[in-house]
Amino acid sequence: MSRKIIHIDMDAFYASVEQLDHPEYRGKPVIVGSDPKKGSGRGVVAAASYEARKYGIHSALPISKAYRLCPDGVFVRGRGKRYVEISSSIMEIFYKYTPKVEPISLDEAFLDLTGTERLWGDVENTARKIKDQIQRDLHLTASVGIGPNKLIAKIASDLDKPDGFVSVPESNIQEFLENLSVKKLWGVGPQTQKQLIMLGVESIGDLARLNKDVLIDRFGKMGEILCHHAKGLDENLVHEERSVKSISNEVTFNRDEDSQEIIRNTLLSLSEKVGFRLREKNLRGRTIQLKIRFEGFDTHTRSQTLEDSTCLDHDIYETVLLMLQSLDLNSRKVRLVGVGISQFMDSENCQVSLFEGESDKTTRAQQAMDLIKQRFGKRMIKRGGTISSQSESNTKKYSPHSF
Numbered sequence: 001m002s003r004k005i006i007h008i009d010m011d012a013f014y015a016s017v018e019q020l021d022h023p024e025y026r027g028k029p030v031i032v033g034s035d036p037k038k039g040s041g042r043g044v045v046a047a048a049s050y051e052a053r054k055y056g057i058h059s060a061l062p063i064s065k066a067y068r069l070c071p072d073g074v075f076v077r078g079r080g081k082r083y084v085e086i087s088s089s090i091m092e093i094f095y096k097y098t099p100k101v102e103p104i105s106l107d108e109a110f111l112d113l114t115g116t117e118r119l120w121g122d123v124e125n126t127a128r129k130i131k132d133q134i135q136r137d138l139h140l141t142a143s144v145g146i147g148p149n150k151l152i153a154k155i156a157s158d159l160d161k162p163d164g165f166v167s168v169p170e171s172n173i174q175e176f177l178e179n180l181s182v183k184k185l186w187g188v189g190p191q192t193q194k195q196l197i198m199l200g201v202e203s204i205g206d207l208a209r210l211n212k213d214v215l216i217d218r219f220g221k222m223g224e225i226l227c228h229h230a231k232g233l234d235e236n237l238v239h240e241e242r243s244v245k246s247i248s249n250e251v252t253f254n255r256d257e258d259s260q261e262i263i264r265n266t267l268l269s270l271s272e273k274v275g276f277r278l279r280e281k282n283l284r285g286r287t288i289q290l291k292i293r294f295e296g297f298d299t300h301t302r303s304q305t306l307e308d309s310t311c312l313d314h315d316i317y318e319t320v321l322l323m324l325q326s327l328d329l330n331s332r333k334v335r336l337v338g339v340g341i342s343q344f345m346d347s348e349n350c351q352v353s354l355f356e357g358e359s360d361k362t363t364r365a366q367q368a369m370d371l372i373k374q375r376f377g378k379r380m381i382k383r384g385g386t387i388s389s390q391s392e393s394n395t396k397k398y399s400p401h402s403f
C-alpha cells in the first residue's frame with residue numbers, strides 16, 4: 001500500500017516569531033542569534049527572516065559576518081522559552097490529525113497520514129487544513145511537502161518556501177527528481193557533490209542513471225543508499241514519539257579561552273544543564289558527547305557510550321572529562337565548548353538501577369537539587385566545583401549561544 005507522508009517545516013521560525021510578537025520588526029531583516037557587538041560579536045545566526053536572507057544571511061553564519069552584511073538589520077537574542085511554547089502549539093495541531101508525528105526540531109515534523117482518509121478525507125486536503133490551522137491559530141506560515149515517503153516529502157517541503165505546498169504523487173517521483181540538484185538528497189554535502197560532478201552527475205536524474213557499481217566503488221555503503229534515494233525510494237518509517245533525540249548545550253567564550261580551569265568549570269556547568277533538562281523530560285541517556293571548537297573554527301567532537309544509561313550530572317561530567325583528556329588542549333585556545341547526550345530511554349524503564357545501592361543516594365540528592373532549581377531558578381544552586389573558581393564575573397564571561 002502506498003504511504004502518505006507529509007513534512008511540515010515552519011518558515012524562518014525564530015525570526016517569524018519575533019516578527020509576530022514585535023509588529024515593528026515586520027518587513028525588516030530580522031536576525032536571531034548572539035549579540036553582534038557591532039561586528040566583533042561571537043557565535044552564530046540562529047535564524048534569519050526572509051528579508052535578511054536577501055542580504056545573504058542564513059542560519060549558522062557567524063554573527064559578525066551577518067552584521068557586516070546588514071549593519072542596519074534588527075539583531076535580537078533568541079527567546080527559547082517562547083519558541084518552545086509556540087512549538088508545542090504547532091505539535092498539538094499535528095496530533096489532532098494523527099498520532100504518527102515525528103518532530104525533527106522545534107519547527108519541523110514528519111506526519112504519517114496513511115489511512116487517515118476514512119476519518120479526514122483526502123490527504124492533500126488534510127495537509128491543507130493543518131497548514132491553514134497553523135496560519136489561523138498562530139499567525140505563522142509553514143511549508144508543506146507531501147509524498148509517498150519521508151525523503152520525497154522533505155525535498156518537497158523545501159522546494160517552494162516560504163508558504164509552500166508541494167505534493168508529489170508516487171507516479172511522478174522520477175519526473176519530480178529529474179532536474180533537482182543532487183544537493184537536495186540527504187547526505188550529499190559539498191565534498192560528495194564535488195565527487196559526483198567529477199562523475200558527470202549534477203542532477204538527481206543523472207545520479208539515478210549512473211551504474212550502481214560505480215557508486216558503490218566510489219562511496220561504499222553510502223553509494224548504495226545514494227542510488228536508492230536517487231530513485232526516490234526510502235523505507236524509513238515516521239517514528240512516533242513526542243520526545244527529542246538528543247539534548248545539548250554549548251557556549252561560545254567571549255574571547256578564546258586557554259584557562260584549563262575555566263574550561264573545565266564551564267563543562268561542569270554545561271553537564272549540569274544537560275542533566276537537568278534530561279531529568280525534566282524524565283529521560284536517561286547512554287551516549288555522551290563533547291564538542292570543542294578551537295581558535296580558527298577547528299571543531300572536534302568526541303562521544304562515549306556508557307554501559308548503563310544515566311540522568312546524573314556527575315556521570316555526564318566525568319565522561320566529558322575523560323574525553324577531554326583525549327584531546328590535545330596544550331597551548332591551544334578554545335572558542336566554544338558543548339556537552340550533549342543521546343540514545344534515550346524512559347526513566348520508568350530504569351527504575352531498578354535508579355533505586356539500587358549507591359546510585360540511590362546520588363539520585364535522591366540530585367532530585368532534591370532539581371526541586372530547588374525548579375522552585376528558585378537554576379542559578380540558585382551549584383556544586384562546589386562550579387563556584388570554587390568561577391566567580392560571578394566568570395559566569396558572565398561566556399554567553400550561551402543555544403537557548
Ligand SMILES: [Mg+2]
Pocket residue numbers: 009010011012013107108
Ligand atoms: Mg524551518
